[in-house]
Each structure stands twice: as C-alpha cells, then as structure tokens.
Amino acid sequence: MEAQTSTKPTAEKELFIKMVISNWELQNARVNKLISKLTDEELATPTAPGRNNGVWVLGHLIAVNDGMIPLLGLGEKLFPELEAPFVGEANKPGVATPPIATLKESWVQLNAKLTQYFTELPAEEWFTRHNSISPEDFAKEPHRNKLNILINRTNHQSYHLGQLIYLDKK
Amino acid sequence: MEAQTSTKPTAEKELFIKMVISNWELQNARVNKLISKLTDEELATPTAPGRNNGVWVLGHLIAVNDGMIPLLGLGEKLFPELEAPFVGEANKPGVATPPIATLKESWVQLNAKLTQYFTELPAEEWFTRHNSISPEDFAKEPHRNKLNILINRTNHQSYHLGQLIYLDKK
Numbered sequence: 001m002e003a004q005t006s007t008k009p010t011a012e013k014e015l016f017i018k019m020v021i022s023n024w025e026l027q028n029a030r031v032n033k034l035i036s037k038l039t040d041e042e043l044a045t046p047t048a049p050g051r052n053n054g055v056w057v058l059g060h061l062i063a064v065n066d067g068m069i070p071l072l073g074l075g076e077k078l079f080p081e082l083e084a085p086f087v088g089e090a091n092k093p094g095v096a097t098p099p100i101a102t103l104k105e106s107w108v109q110l111n112a113k114l115t116q117y118f119t120e121l122p123a124e125e126w127f128t129r130h131n132s133i134s135p136e137d138f139a140k141e142p143h144r145n146k147l148n149i150l151i152n153r154t155n156h157q158s159y160h161l162g163q164l165i166y167l168d169k170k
Numbered sequence: 171m172e173a174q175t176s177t178k179p180t181a182e183k184e185l186f187i188k189m190v191i192s193n194w195e196l197q198n199a200r201v202n203k204l205i206s207k208l209t210d211e212e213l214a215t216p217t218a219p220g221r222n223n224g225v226w227v228l229g230h231l232i233a234v235n236d237g238m239i240p241l242l243g244l245g246e247k248l249f250p251e252l253e254a255p256f257v258g259e260a261n262k263p264g265v266a267t268p269p270i271a272t273l274k275e276s277w278v279q280l281n282a283k284l285t286q287y288f289t290e291l292p293a294e295e296w297f298t299r300h301n302s303i304s305p306e307d308f309a310k311e312p313h314r315n316k317l318n319i320l321i322n323r324t325n326h327q328s329y330h331l332g333q334l335i336y337l338d339k340k
Contacts, residue, residue, distance in 0.1 A: 012182045015297075018313045023321050048218035048336045127185075143188045151193050151321070158325040162332035166218045 013123040020147055021118055024154045028111055031061070031161055035107070038167055040100045047163045052090050054167045055100055057160050059086035062106050065114065068153055071131050072146045074117040079106050118150070183293040190317055191288055194324045198281055201231070201331055205277070208337055210270045217333045222260050224337045225270055227330050229256035232276050235284065238323055241301050242316045244287045249276050288320070 035043075035058065043054035052060070063082040069075050077083075085097045098106070126147040129138040138144060205213075205228065213224035222230070233252040239245050247253075255267045268276075296317040299308040308314060 009179055009182050012179050012186075015313055016182075016186045019315075019318050019321060022313060023318075023325060026322075027325060048221075051218075051336060143185055143192060145189075148189050148193075151189060152196075155193060155197060155325055155328040158328040159332035162329035163336070166221060166333070 010123050013127060017123060017126050017147060020150050020154070024118075024150055024157075025115075027154055027157045027161060031107075031157065031164070034161070034164055034168060035104065042167050042169070043100055045167055047166045051163070054164055055097065055103065056086060056090045057164050058103050058107060059097060061157055061160055062103065062110055063087050064156060065153060066110055068114065068149060069117065071149060072117075072121075073131055074121070078110055078113060082106070121146075180293050183297065187293055187296055187317060190320050190324070194288075194320055194327075195285075197324055197327045197331060201277075201327065201334070204331070204334055204338060205274065212337050212339070213270055215337055217336045221333070224334055225267065225273065226256065226260045227334050228273050228277060229267060231327055231330055232273065232280055233257050234326060235323060236280055238284065238319060239287065241319060242287075242291075243301055244291070248280055248283060252276070291316075 038054060043058065046053045047057065059082055062079060063086040066077045066079050066082065069077055082098075085092065085095045097103075127142075127145045129135060130144075130146045130149050133141075133144050208224060213228065216223045217227065229252055232249060233256040236247045236249050236252065237257075239247050252268075255262065255265045267273075297312075297315045299305060300314075300316045300319050303311075303314050
C-alpha cells in the first residue's frame, strides 16, 4: 500500500497536467494553422472595423504568453520589448512594433520554449503558488495555482483566436 | 495510511474540478455582463462585416453548451430545437430562430441547470469517459474524460466571446 499512497496523487496530477497542456497545444495549433494561411497584408488588416489588426493580436498573444515565464517562476521573458507595444492600448504614439516576419519567428520560438518549460516542470510544482498571488490568499484559494494560469491563458488565446479568424476570407 | 490512500486522490480531483469550473464560471460571467449591456438591436448586428450576428453567437453558445448534458451523460438537452438554427451554418433557409428575449432566458436557464449538474456530479465521475469517445480510445487516452469536455467548451465560449465583444461600441 505504501507505494500506492505516494504514487497515486502524482499520477492524478500528471493526468490533469496533460489535460491542460493538450488544450493549450490545441489552441496553439489552431493559431499556427491560421497564421501560416494569412498573408502579411491580411495580418496587417483590422480584424473588424475600428478593431485591432492581426499583427497587434499576434504581438499581444506573444507578450501575454511570454509573461507566463516569470509568473510561473520558470525564468525571464524572451521578448520583454513586446510589453510596451502589445499590452494595453494598441497603437500607442511613439511605440514602434517589430516587422511581421520577426513576430512570426518570436511566436515559434516562444512556443518551443514554453513547451520545454511545461514538459520539464515537475507535476508537484504545477500545483504551487504563482507569482501574482500572495501566500495568504493562496492558502485560502489553492486552486489559484500555476496550472490555473495556463488554463486562463489558454482561454485568453481562444478569445483572440476568435477575432483573428475574421482575417480568414478564404 | 489506508485512509490517506483512498482520500488523497479525491481531494486532488476536487481541487482540479474547482479549477476547471472556476474558469468556466469566469467566462459565463463575462458573457452575462456583455449581454446585459447590449441592446437587442446591437445583438442583432453582425459582429464584423459578413460575419455572424450576436443573436447567432448567443444561440450557438446555448446549443453547444446544452450539448454537454447528453455528452456527459447528465440527462437530456434543455433546448434541442436550437441545434438546427445555431449549429453549423448560420442563416439556413427556412430555419426559424427564437426571439432574442427567449434566447436570453434560455441562456440563464441553461447556466443554472449546468451549474446544478456540475455541482452534483461526483468527483470520480468527471474522470470517466464521455459519450463521444469509444471505450478502446479512452483506455489509451484517459485525459479525454468528461472534465476535458468542460475545458474544451470553456475555450469554445472564450473564442466566441472574443467576437461578441465587437458589438460593444461603448
């Protein structure tokens, strides 16, 4: 019984983690498919009249997903320079944005890095506190753990994918 | 040690279920807030030129979320009549759609019913097979369980919320 006592919870956790990462990967695959289909001209078009264009949405997804690295205590952001142009209001005066080709490369690099981090993180770690909740609040709300951040960011990505898809006129 | 063996996995499961349901409720709250803000006229407007209007998106979310009831083996759909107008192509010839006021009521009723079902479902049940995966496939891919459907449908809702928000001009 001893072995079962110590391994069962970890097996459970590994299953949960697989569920969350699978859904994350599914959304990434959908974004990848769409981006590879759209021309740079289409990506530079507003997703709807008066709304953000595809470049902003892509930059925003990179900046926000990149933010998971420090938030989950995995390391430093790969692209801290994308925070200013792509988080908060779009088209801030005097804030330059990188070329589309650079953003597309950053997106691929970031996903490879996140996949590596997520794969290497021990199961137990996913259920610990992330860096934007206090130890006191976490003691009361243990569901607000690192894995919860990934569930939340997957939904955030789905939200913007629903907008990005409007650029697909084919 | 015996007690720990049997209770620890359930506590783990309950925590994980809470994470998934919390994210589902967060998306519901966002849709509710937006719907209560939009006029019927705004809801009847396309979310972007040539795209579905808010009424279709709302009807689609009700129909798809309602589909979880039989899929998870919880019971029968509350609004089976919404499948024809709101799943698949929009504006099918000869397919009538209910008035906006009726849809808004159905949305509230459905969420109350889903909340009840989700709360009452035993933790162990969430990790069992749903009705669109075969026992053979489930044996190989146990992460494709009932709870995984809720993660997936939460992302589906986020995707469409990203479109619905375009009706908010204020």
